[in-house]
Amino acid sequence: MSRSERKWDHIRFALENRQNHSSAFDDIKFIHQGLPNIGVFDVGLDHEIGGLYLSSPIFINAMTGGGGEKTYRINKELAIVAKNTGLTMAVGSQMAAIKDNSQKYTYEVVRKENPSGVIIANLGSEASVEDAKAAIDMIEADALQIHLNVIQELTMPEGDRDFSGALKRIETIVREANVPVIVKEVGFGMGLETVKELSSVGVKMVDVGGSGGTNFAEIENKRRDKALSFFNQWGIPTGVSILEASSVSEHLSVIGSGGFKSGHDIAKGLALGANAIGMAGYFLPILIKEGVEVLQQEIEALHNELTMIMTALGAKTISDLRKAPLIISGETYHWLHQRGVDTKPFAQRSIK
Numbered sequence: 001m002s003r004s005e006r007k008w009d010h011i012r013f014a015l016e017n018r019q020n021h022s023s024a025f026d027d028i029k030f031i032h033q034g035l036p037n038i039g040v041f042d043v044g045l046d047h048e049i050g051g052l053y054l055s056s057p058i059f060i061n062a063m064t065g066g067g068g069e070k071t072y073r074i075n076k077e078l079a080i081v082a083k084n085t086g087l088t089m090a091v092g093s094q095m096a097a098i099k100d101n102s103q104k105y106t107y108e109v110v111r112k113e114n115p116s117g118v119i120i121a122n123l124g125s126e127a128s129v130e131d132a133k134a135a136i137d138m139i140e141a142d143a144l145q146i147h148l149n150v151i152q153e154l155t156m157p158e159g160d161r162d163f164s165g166a167l168k169r170i171e172t173i174v175r176e177a178n179v180p181v182i183v184k185e186v187g188f189g190m191g192l193e194t195v196k197e198l199s200s201v202g203v204k205m206v207d208v209g210g211s212g213g214t215n216f217a218e219i220e221n222k223r224r225d226k227a228l229s230f231f232n233q234w235g236i237p238t239g240v241s242i243l244e245a246s247s248v249s250e251h252l253s254v255i256g257s258g259g260f261k262s263g264h265d266i267a268k269g270l271a272l273g274a275n276a277i278g279m280a281g282y283f284l285p286i287l288i289k290e291g292v293e294v295l296q297q298e299i300e301a302l303h304n305e306l307t308m309i310m311t312a313l314g315a316k317t318i319s320d321l322r323k324a325p326l327i328i329s330g331e332t333y334h335w336l337h338q339r340g341v342d343t344k345p346f347a348q349r350s351i352k
Helices: 003-016 069-085 095-099 105-113 129-139 150-155 166-176 192-200 216-221 229-233 238-246 263-272 283-290 292-313 330-339 344-348
Strands: 028-030 047-049 052-054 058-060 088-090 119-124 143-148 181-185 205-207 253-257 276-279 326-328
Touching: 028 263, 028 292, 058 069, 058 292, 069 088, 069 105, 069 283, 069 292, 095 105, 095 119, 095 129, 105 129, 119 129, 129 143, 129 166, 143 166, 150 216, 150 229, 166 181, 166 192, 181 253, 192 238, 216 229, 238 253, 238 263, 238 330, 253 263, 263 276, 263 292, 263 326, 283 292, 326 330, 326 344
Parallel strands: 058 088, 058 276, 088 119, 119 143, 143 181, 181 205, 205 253, 253 276
Antiparallel strands: 028 326, 047 052
């Protein structure tokens, strides 16, 4: 099977993949504020993260590219949505275009449709510095994602089996790239150990990509003769992963992704310590089945929900929301307690 055919397989199976709402979100409860002392027009959703100015804390996370005309159309329409809603957008892995120049147009369309937007390039941890620079130049990217997808590769029939040297390659790219570098998981979460290692080599932004969203183990298992079914339940829940990552350093920017489906989920992710929230699997079926205008309306609805929640909490900014008091219970509390993350300060903090 060619790389471009595999790219479309991933989209096709992702549309069939059922996203399980992470129980970690249900374990988070905001503490009601009877006197928030602000109105909806006081709330601003713009935010800065890692040197990037975002007009919204929500962004369109990496999905596709490199699969010919079908992925070209998806990226074109996502770029139109990003432009019209002011969202940042990441493209899917560009290695397909680096290996085959005929696929470059499936990525380049994003910058053509959104010339002034914030666009993020994407490569796997096998990439060299030369690959990284080529990916950035291809779409005039404002930042670069390097994705970690060990479980997907192990489950993929034709996937990689050797992950040696990844941290060293990431360190070199961080040092040599002329744009901010984000290291991203693809649905299995980041724990303390991984985030500490990345931070030690100069990584300043991570996207935790927790379990609860698109399940790439399930997708790749559908392509295998004999499934590695144990990987279908693998990973760290998104809420837990945000908390573990954000506990490593106050100087590290954390992006939450994996299973976000509402403004309430997004508010919880930000309050747990994320600086921004990436969404992909929730947006894709809306775009494919209902089109650009409906997806734009859904994004505006998410912005409205988030504004209402921030008003109720007295949070004028995303930075304020990250100080909102909340209760962490259930499996999330027990997980964090075992891992040495103290949850009590979350219940005792205050925006004012």
